[in-house]
Amino acid sequence: MDLGLRNAKAVVVGGSRGMGRAAAQCLADDGARVAVFARSHAELDAVVADLERRGSPDPAGVVADVTDAEQVEAAFAEVARRWDGELNILVNAVGPNARGGFEELADDQWQQAIEVGAMSMVRCVRAALPMLRQAEWARIVNFSASSTKRQGSSLVAYTAAKSMVTSVSKNLSLSLAPDEILVNVVSPGSVASDGLVGWAKSVGVDGDDPYRLMEAITEHFGHPAHLPRTGLPEEIGPVVAFLASRRNSYMTGANVNVDGGTDFT
Known part of the structure; x- marks a missing residue:
């Protein structure tokens, strides 16, 4: 299926490894121009070379700590210069490494989970919106988690951050509908x-x-x-690619489970 992604301009935040990298690869396979944001130069160099081999015509790696608002703004300014101020696709795939039960976690661990897992998405959407509005068509895909609906005691901070992602995404799907910017969430399972x-x-x-x-x-x-x-990371990428594509023309505000089968929630 042709997803209509050839020469589309896409940013994948957290695209240097795991499910974020799998999403970036799928976008590149369909001919999108892909910029990956991550913190490591070494990882980005390898990812960009891989995306170019896959057919991305103008891949880029941008070093940015997405918990730092100034670095986020600078990263999107770099993309804007590269792509004439337009962006079709924003994928937010960053997740916090937050484990521990409620009574084990200190305040700074809660704050770190929210900063990495949720506020990073808020900052990136805010910085990307002028570019998304400038494009002929635009999509946002945010990563949540199926654990927001199937709680585990050791993931309380992680699921709190991901629940915020889901809630904000639902609100964005409403507020950005007049601009016809579609906003959806992918919730991977295990x-x-x-x-x-x-x-x-x-x-x-x-x-x-x-x-x-x-x-x-x-x-x-x-x-x-x-x-x-x-599941495997490469099984998540195609779902993200569809939601991010022009083929997805009417789905917005959805939370798509990719979890190997649980229940209809």
Whole structure:
């Protein structure tokens, strides 16, 4: 299916690894110009080379700490100069590394979870809006998480941040509708991200085996999916690419579960 992405201008925040990188790759595969924001020069160089090989005509890597408002503004100003002030697609894929029960977390850990997991999205949307409004068509796709609907006691700060992403995205879908900027959320379930694989290895489990990884998740957290394995980052990318594309012409304000099967919520 042609998603109508050829030469579209896309920013993927947190696109240097995991599900964000998978989304950037899918956009590049369909011919989009992709700029990836991340904190590491080394990671960005490798990602940009990969995107160019995949067919992105003008890939870019932009170093930015998205918890810093000035760096966010500077990063989008760089993209604006590169692409004549227009942006079709913004994907926010940054997530906090926040684990711990309610009584274990200090104030600074809560604040860090909200800063990384939610305020980064707020800052990036705010900085991108003039460019999105300037483009002929525009889409925003934000990453939430299925754990906002299936709570785990050790993820209380993480799910709080992701719940904020979901709520703000729903509001944006309403407020940006007159501009015909479509805003949607993707909520991955148990996906073999770097963080989850690292956790598995810390408890003696082969995190590279999605079936064994799901067994460990079920054992430790009681969050099984209908499918007997975890998802893979590359299974999230195509969903993001569709939501970010011109093929998606009427879906906005949706929260799309990609979780291996749980329930109809």
